[in-house]
Amino acid sequence: MKDIAPAISPPSGIGNNKPANQAVLDWVHEVELLAKPENICWCDGSERECDYLLQEAMRQNVLIKLNEKKVPRSYLHRSNPNDVARVEQFTFICAPTKEEAGPTNNWSEPGETYAKLQGLLKGAMRGRTLFVVPYIMGPPDSPLTKVGFEITDSIYVVLSMRIMTRMGEIAVKRLGNDPAAEWNRGVHSLLDIDPARRFICHFPQDNTIISVGSGYGGNVLLSKKCLALRIGSYLARKQGWMAEHMLILGVESPEGKKHYVAAAFPSACGKTNFAMLIPPKHFAGWKVTTVGDDIAWMQIRNGRLYAVNPENGYFGVVPGTSYKSNPNAMKSISHDTLYTNVALTDDGDVWWESKDGPPPKHAIDWKGNDWTPDSKEKAAHPNSRFATPMRNNPVLDLDVEKGEGVPISAIIFGGRRSNTMPLVFQSFDWEHGVYLGATMASETTAAATGAVGQVRRDPMAMLPFCGYNIGDYFRHWLAIGKRLTNPPLIFNVNWFRKGEGGKFLWPGFGDNMRVLKWIIDRSEGSDAALKSPIGWLPGLHDLDLAELEIDHKCVDELLEIDHEEWKKELAEHKNFFDSLGGVVPEVLMKQGEQLAARFAE
Numbered sequence: 179m180k181d182i183a184p185a186i187s188p189p190s191g192i193g194n195n196k197p198a199n200q201a202v203l204d205w206v207h208e209v210e211l212l213a214k215p216e217n218i219c220w221c222d223g224s225e226r227e228c229d230y231l232l233q234e235a236m237r238q239n240v241l242i243k244l245n246e247k248k249v250p251r252s253y254l255h256r257s258n259p260n261d262v263a264r265v266e267q268f269t270f271i272c273a274p275t276k277e278e279a280g281p282t283n284n285w286s287e288p289g290e291t292y293a294k295l296q297g298l299l300k301g302a303m304r305g306r307t308l309f310v311v312p313y314i315m316g317p318p319d320s321p322l323t324k325v326g327f328e329i330t331d332s333i334y335v336v337l338s339m340r341i342m343t344r345m346g347e348i349a350v351k352r353l354g355n356d357p358a359a360e361w362n363r364g365v366h367s368l369l370d371i372d373p374a375r376r377f378i379c380h381f382p383q384d385n386t387i388i389s390v391g392s393g394y395g396g397n398v399l400l401s402k403k404c405l406a407l408r409i410g411s412y413l414a415r416k417q418g419w420m421a422e423h424m425l426i427l428g429v430e431s432p433e434g435k436k437h438y439v440a441a442a443f444p445s446a447c448g449k450t451n452f453a454m455l456i457p458p459k460h461f462a463g464w465k466v467t468t469v470g471d472d473i474a475w476m477q478i479r480n481g482r483l484y485a486v487n488p489e490n491g492y493f494g495v496v497p498g499t500s501y502k503s504n505p506n507a508m509k510s511i512s513h514d515t516l517y518t519n520v521a522l523t524d525d526g527d528v529w530w531e532s533k534d535g536p537p538p539k540h541a542i543d544w545k546g547n548d549w550t551p552d553s554k555e556k557a558a559h560p561n562s563r564f565a566t567p568m569r570n571n572p573v574l575d576l577d578v579e580k581g582e583g584v585p586i587s588a589i590i591f592g593g594r595r596s597n598t599m600p601l602v603f604q605s606f607d608w609e610h611g612v613y614l615g616a617t618m619a620s621e622t623t624a625a626a627t628g629a630v631g632q633v634r635r636d637p638m639a640m641l642p643f644c645g646y647n648i649g650d651y652f653r654h655w656l657a658i659g660k661r662l663t664n665p666p667l668i669f670n671v672n673w674f675r676k677g678e679g680g681k682f683l684w685p686g687f688g689d690n691m692r693v694l695k696w697i698i699d700r701s702e703g704s705d706a707a708l709k710s711p712i713g714w715l716p717g718l719h720d721l722d723l724a725e726l727e728i729d730h731k732c733v734d735e736l737l738e739i740d741h742e743e744w745k746k747e748l749a750e751h752k753n754f755f756d757s758l759g760g761v762v763p764e765v766l767m768k769q770g771e772q773l774a775a776r777f778a779e
């Protein structure tokens with residue numbers, strides 16, 4: 179299968195949705211002169227255009243149509259095996275100075291970087307079509323909503339953007355004719371999918387993104403990590419709002435009382451699953467609904483935080499998804515879904531590790547090779563993904579389009595930690611909560627290239643996504659807290675603590691409702707908690723574990739604070755802050771000292 183495909187020649191009425199805005203026309207013309215495409219396809223996001231592009235993508239072997247009976251209107255794409263995840267080491271924040279990018283980002287000088295990228299883009303689209311994809315991020319009537327245009331030479335990117343964003347005419351109309359209007363410029367070219375010529379570059383001051391050499395996910399769907407998080411976080415700080423790597427869920431009690439919660443977990447650490455959870459039988463009458471599964475844009479209204487999901491679809495991890503773990507995700511991806519890097523069965527269905535039922539006797543793996551259950555290789559890549567419209571989600575929250583957003587009662591941080599971190603605890607206050615976020619860590623996953631399973635600090639799950647100096651980002655969090663008269667409570671969770679034999683102590687998935695319930699109770703003023711050096715912990719009887727088959731020993735272990743482990747943890751917090759070269763706000767340094775002092779008491 180291919181990423182790079184020759185130019186298409188759309189019939190009349192398709193591909194000529196040229197906007198009137200002169201700034202857009204000038205920019206596209208500039209890229210055209212540089213990249214020398216065969217032709218330009220101005221996208222309008224219509225059904226007719228989509229049908230045509232799907233036909234072309236199949237004809238060009240970019241997509242395989244799946245069995246219409248098994249997965250209606252769904253397709254499989256295989257990316258180049260050298261191009262299966264985000265590339266953090268080749269991701270750059272090109273702020274005017276290194277200091278503005280800060281100690282956690284790769285920086286490169288804007289002038290030199292533009293020149294280098296222009297060199298790479300020279301003639302890069304010869305023989306290809308240049309697609310212009312207009313899109314908006316955010317519900318149409320939100321004041322936070324942003325317009326973006328992505329230029330790309332990948333038909334797969336166009337089809338993915340149509341799922342992931344509100345794409346087409348809606349954005350052209352919203353931008354209007356004012357050449358001074360604000361919009362994001364995104365240029366993407368596959369070049370030749372060579373890892374040596376793969377760069378994801380952000381120019382926050384110019385609201386511009388240039389991505390070359392990749393065809394995969396977060397590297398190329400420029401709306402998502404590049405605009406909604408990296409450029410988004412830069413704009414958010416300037417404009418006084420927040421752009422976060424957070425899911426947003428609604429939780430409604432049997433009495434009809436509803437809360438919204440936002441949770442920041444690092445990549446492939448459970449956001450999509452938590453956002454769609456189905457409460458266990460014991461919680462009859464409780465309902466969880468999804469506002470977003472990956473990104474939250476939040477602003478202050480009447481002293482409270484309100485969140486919108488800027489996206490229109492989910493780009494979720496496939497392996498591990500099953501009717502047992504996440505029935506709502508399974509239903510969402512049972513039709514109208516674009517799969518990347520999963521296995522293809524002989525009857526045109528898709529398969530992946532941990533899907534329900536026995537593995538197929540034979541399949542074609544994600545690399546396009548024969549596969550049987552005896553194969554040593556995985557059938558699906560660990561970072562294989564689905565792109566599916568959020569409308570497919572059976573528990574989509576009714577307020578997902580609400581421009582003002584949903585009010586947030588609690589913020590949850592969490593990572594993958596085999597030890598040290600208890601199942602759940604609550605911060606003493608906002609500043610302490612910011613400390614929890616700033617010091618959080620997680621084992622690395624297949625969502626980015628590089629080693630998997632290594633504990634690294636990932637502040638607020640934003641390490642790869644904060645578009646400016648992390649010290650200023652911490653300061654921004656603290657400043658937001660000062661402006662909130664009714665701030666969300668802040669919690670930390672860990673679904674991934676392991677016991678003897680390396681097995682997860684906590685069943686996770688739907689049973690995470692038990693933890694969520696405690697969080698909601700605390701938000702409503704319940705005093706069911708015990709004070710510990712690290713924060714408020716649920717007492718043994720404060721978590722509703724009814725009808726859960728779990729050893730009491732496991733629950734003890736899940737809630738245990740091991741002083742030896744915490745001694746190491748505290749040292750790592752300090753090392754991490756010190757490694758940031760003096761940018762960490764004094765209040766957070768103090769929080770660390772206070773935490774140590776509480777342990778010494």
Ligand code: GTP
Pocket residue numbers: 443444445446447448449450451452471472493494495496497498499503625673674682685686687690
């Ligand atoms: P990104 O899209 O990369 O930002 O990831 P995400 O945070 O949305 O992660 P996702 O929900 O897709 O989960 C990633 C992996 O973690 C999947 O393989 C899940 O099956 C697994 N997972 C999710 N929730 C749980 C849980 O509660 N317990 C356990 N053990 N695994 C979980």
Ligand code: SPV
Pocket residue numbers: 263264394395396397402403444445446472493625626
């Ligand atoms: C992540 O890595 O956090 C993702 C997937 O959500 S990607 O869009 O590829 O970045």
Ligand code: MN
Pocket residue numbers: 423444445446472
């Ligand atoms: Mn993510």
